[in-house]
Amino acid sequence: MGATLRAVRALVLLAGFYLLGVVLLAVLVGIDWLLYRYAPASLAAKLYLVSVLLAIPVVRSLFMLRTPREEETAGLPATEADEPELWRTVRELAEQVGTRAPSRILLTADVNAAVAEDARLLGLLPGPRRLYLGVPLLQGLSEAQLRAVLAHELGHYSNSDTRLAALTVRGRAQVLRTITHFEQRADKSAAREQARQEKKNAKAEAKGKQAKEVDPGHAGVTYRMMAKIYITYAKLYFRATLSVSRRQEYAADAAAARIAGRDATAAALREIPVLDASFGFYMNCYATLGSGSELLPPRGEVFGGFGRMLSARQLELAGMRTELPTEPSSPYDSHPPIADRVRRIEELPDDGRADEARGAALDLLSDAQNTLVALEDVALTDDVRRFSRTRDWQELLDRTMAESFGSGSTSLHRAYVMYTKDQPTLPALLKLIEDGQLWQLAKRLPLSDEAAAANGRAFREFVRPTLHRSLISMALAELNARSLLRWEFSWERSAIPHLPPAPDGTETDLAEVVAPAVADAPDTAPLRALLANDSQHRGAL
Incomplete structure (x- = not known):
């Protein structure tokens, strides 16, 4: 599907969200009119209030016209003056992909790489681009594998994925925010009803009477009903955009294999789930070992220790590389299963590039140790940074x-x-x-x-x-x-x-x-x- 058709579909789905809101408001107005004509005044007044409360989240969603700006991922800016080799690599790959290089590179504490673009006019006009690059990836990948990851992300730029994502992201965010409004109101209604019943029971017990079972289940039922309507549309929206999102991932994988090599791309795809699981284990068992005692390892070791653990557990990790996930992480995951992506890449003809760039990806950084130290200042919260530092891990x-x-x-x-x-x-x-x-x-x-x-x-x-x-x-x-x-x-x-x-x-x-x-x-x-x-x-x- 070309960029134009994808843009049209995204616009139709977004328009469907607003149309749903207008239909729901029309239904509420119709119910109010029927109440006015046929219901007793005392009952109608109460139901008018209910319809107004139901209409508020719908109206708010209709007037959320701006594309919601996600909070920017915490990252360490990597300037071209500080990281010339990394920027040279990114620019070289962008040229080979046939796209414009990002304006900024941010180093993060995640096992992930991602691209974003602040496109204008709902993605019709390009904007400043950002590349997010996780330092844990640099610690676990070879340079060739990192080049494959970067080529994959830059491939999203060349296919207009990041520009047109604004439409899709806006629609998803609008639906989810509306659902959240209704669910929050339902929870508040249930909490008020529970508090009312508990207060009534306390008075009964004070008079020596038996308390009744607290059951606020009926409270907030109309809000939950409205939320279910939007949840149904959200499922339709996500499934309608899912196939395109997954095709975009396959296309980006193909670009990575063409530019960085078949073997490096397949190896990177195999390595990322291993690094993700290993990093979670490392954070739980090593980096946060002293959190209960408000202790941290020496400066630079909160994330620096991950590389040491990877080196020490190579035999253990080797077995994990053969156990690839065969299912997406959720029915709405925009990424196809890793096993399927690896199979597609490994089925490509041998391109004779197995021995390219075998050095460590971390060597692309000018001063890896200083980067690991500086990353703590942007990735850790203020409270955690105030913990005492120990001399060493022992x-x-x-x-x-x-x-x-x-x-x-x-x-x-x-x-x-x-x-x-x-x-x-x-x-x-x-x-x-x-x-x-x-x-x-x-x-x-x-x-x-x-x-x-x-x-x-x-x-x-x-x-x-x-x-x-x-x-x-x-x-x-x-x-x-x-x-x-x-x-x-x-x-x-x-x-x-x-x-x-x-x-x-x-x-x-x-x-x-x-x-x-x-x-x-x-x-x-x-x-x-x-x-x-x-x-x-x-x-x-």
């Missing part, structure tokens, strides 16, 4: 673990407080176990209905895994407090706790040490022996 791990184990937040801690009313400590718990009270204590743990109904051995089997996990946490906290525990930071696997060695000099398995303490006939001797390993703490229990 200190971040040590301080985080010390605070985590000192919090005493396991279910066993809470059960001990309920059972004894005392502060939970491992020595006190061991004494309680030795006094034969472990299974009475276990009854204070959060239990399933099946576990709560069990007795004897069946009950012990239900609660033993929870007891075992919680006792390991308490033991680690005690060892950490006594400086008998050392944590080993690793990019290749989870943090490894190193405990005092066993009497025979072998590495201690804490799970095996704790297991006897939660056996049917509890034995705390192995755990006490471990705690007494260091001479300065012997006899402390």
Whole structure:
């Protein structure tokens, strides 16, 4: 479908949104006229108010004439003076694609690359262009793979995708904003009704009467009905534009393969889902490791550590590259499944360009370390940037673990407080176990209905895994407090706790040490022996 036909279809769909609003207003006016003619005045007055409230979001949507401007993605401006090699590459690729180069390049903290254009007159006239380039992509791709990604994005410019996107984006935004207005009003109505019923119940209970079940389900039903009408149109709108959007992605892939090479393009498509999953894992398990303690790694390492993790886990990542997503992320995802895109590229004839530009994409930056430092200032919130910085990742791990184990937040801690009313400590718990009270204590743990109904051995089997996990946490906290525990930071696997060695000099398995303490006939001797390993703490229990 050519640019003209795409523009016409986008205009028709946008006009359909406004036509829907006019029809709904006409229906409301017609209902009001019927009420005026045939309904009692008292009932008509109430329903007039309802129709006015329903009409407000519709009217507002009809007068939202400007294309909504999305909030610009937070990014680090990469000027041509600062990043000449990156700009040279982008300009060279733009020339090969046959399009105008972007006006600005912004480096972001996302595993993504994207282009945007501030087109005028609903996309009929071109405007300033922006290229968003995720630094995590630079950390994980080769230069050839990055060239393929850039050629793909620039291909959207050459096909007028970014210019005509203004029409499509405007229609989608208008529909979604109208739906949001109705749903918000429905939620407010439900909240008011719930508050009214709860207040009524409180008065009834104060008079000794039985409270009724709170059910605000009928509140806001007219708003939700109006929202469903627009949701139906939104589904039609998204599906009508979906096929074109996906064809645009295939065309951009073909441009990338032509310019950057078949193998580099296919490899980039395989790599991006791997990098996306890896970056999510990295942020959850490494970069935000100390967030609960308001700690950050050294400057530049919040994002810089991602490259270190990728290097350390190459074997693990290799297997992920063969497991490509075969379905889109949602029914309305504008991108076709990665597996389908890779298949189409790999079916192209061999172009003999497999060995081009094998260097790291990050080398295109003039000073990668300074970029990683500066990126933190634009990607992190003000509150996060105020966190304390550690000297290195090992200190971040040590301080985080010390605070985590000192919090005493396991279910066993809470059960001990309920059972004894005392502060939970491992020595006190061991004494309680030795006094034969472990299974009475276990009854204070959060239990399933099946576990709560069990007795004897069946009950012990239900609660033993929870007891075992919680006792390991308490033991680690005690060892950490006594400086008998050392944590080993690793990019290749989870943090490894190193405990005092066993009497025979072998590495201690804490799970095996704790297991006897939660056996049917509890034995705390192995755990006490471990705690007494260091001479300065012997006899402390």
